[in-house]
Amino acid sequence: MSLASIISSGLKTQKLPIIFEEIADFLGAKDVTEAMSRYLRLQILKATVGEKWLRDIFSVFENPDLLVSLPKPKALPYHPKHISEIFFATLQKTIESSAYLGEEIGSECISEMLSEGLSSALESNYNASLQTILNVWKGSLPPDLSVAQALGMRLDRVETKYATSILAPTSALPYTILEALVQGSYNRLSQLYTPLDQNVMNTLQIKNTYLTAHLTALGEYVTSVINDLIFDVQYFTERLENYVNTALTIILERLTALLDDLEAIETRHNTTDPSTGYPLLDDETYTSMLAKINADVQGLQNTFNQIKTEVSNLISDYFTNLDSVLNDCVTLVLNYLNLYENNINTLINNEVSAINGLTIPNDIKTKIAEIYERIRAYRECGFNYS
DSSP states (O other), rough: HHHHHHHHHHHHHHOHHHHHHHHHHHHHHHHHHHHHHHHHHHHHHHHTOTTHHHHHHHHHHHHHHTOOOOOOOOSSSOOOHHHHHHHHHHHHHHHHHHHHOOOOOOOOOOIIIIHHTTTGGGTTHHHHHHHHHHHHOOOOOOOOOOHHHHHTTTTTSSSHHHHHHTTTTOOOHHHHHHHHHHHHHHHHHHHHHHHHHHHHHHHHHHHHEEEEEEEHHHHHHHHHHHHHHHHHHHHHHHHHHHHHHHHEEEEHHHHHHHHHHHHHHHHHHHOOOOOTBBBBSSSHHHHHHHHHHHHHHHHHHHHHHHHHHHHHHHHHHHHHHHHHHHHHHHHHHHHHHHHHHHHHHHHHHHHHHHHHHOOOHHHHHHHHHHHHHHHHHHHHOOOOOO
């Protein structure tokens, strides 16, 4: 078969032989032809529908009411039906571009362009511009768990409904939000109670310090008093001993003198006068003198007994006064310590009562429980896609 017949046969069947297709592929003729075809179709698309056709794609993102007018949710830029309408509008533009430019380019120029335009590939220019325009009016990035923990740290000063509106869009499970609130509240209560506990500890430390110091001072005072009392007992004993010694010495000297007198009288009575043949001291005088000596001895004995009684009374009175002084010292010390400790304990009890009387923990617990139940209610209501 000649070359002309092969070409003629190929033209009639509208299919070139494989060898010619391979030669065309090798020379790039098919790529050039396809590229020229795409360029012509792009120019036709631009000339017929214009760039407004492309702008219509982005206008529905900015204003979805162009597709369907619906009341928008307060916390989101789009109603669920808006999202579905935007999806179909974008899909329609993709199909239209595919009709003009072909399947591959049509899907790439719309879907892929939007995908890349909303991704980090163009984040610094196109995506940033788009985000800036939309966020001015409809910024709606949901909060994270750090917001829940931050709210928990000031929950006693936050209104419950406000906290619920902030936490409901948080992209976490209700009990995860609950844990973040509890952790934040724990930090808040720690900040609140740590200084209060420290105040009580400082007061207790001051109490112990002062009690120890006072006990030391009072111990020194009691020791000084006891030393003084001991010295006074010694001095009292010495004075009493001197008094007794002096009194007994006088009595003893008087008895000795009486004994000498008695012996002299006895000698006189037993001695005979040579001139008369009678005793120097007659019986009557002798008896009288013995009676006087006996009276003096009885008087000394009475004096001795009086001294004994007096000394006994002095000792009794002294130690009675000594016991009284000791008891007064002990009572003074105990009363002082009790008074000081009672005053300090009253201060500490007042601080503890003030801490226990704080309602913030219960208020926070109540708010956390209420917020948790509200978030659960939000999660159960859902959206209506009908």
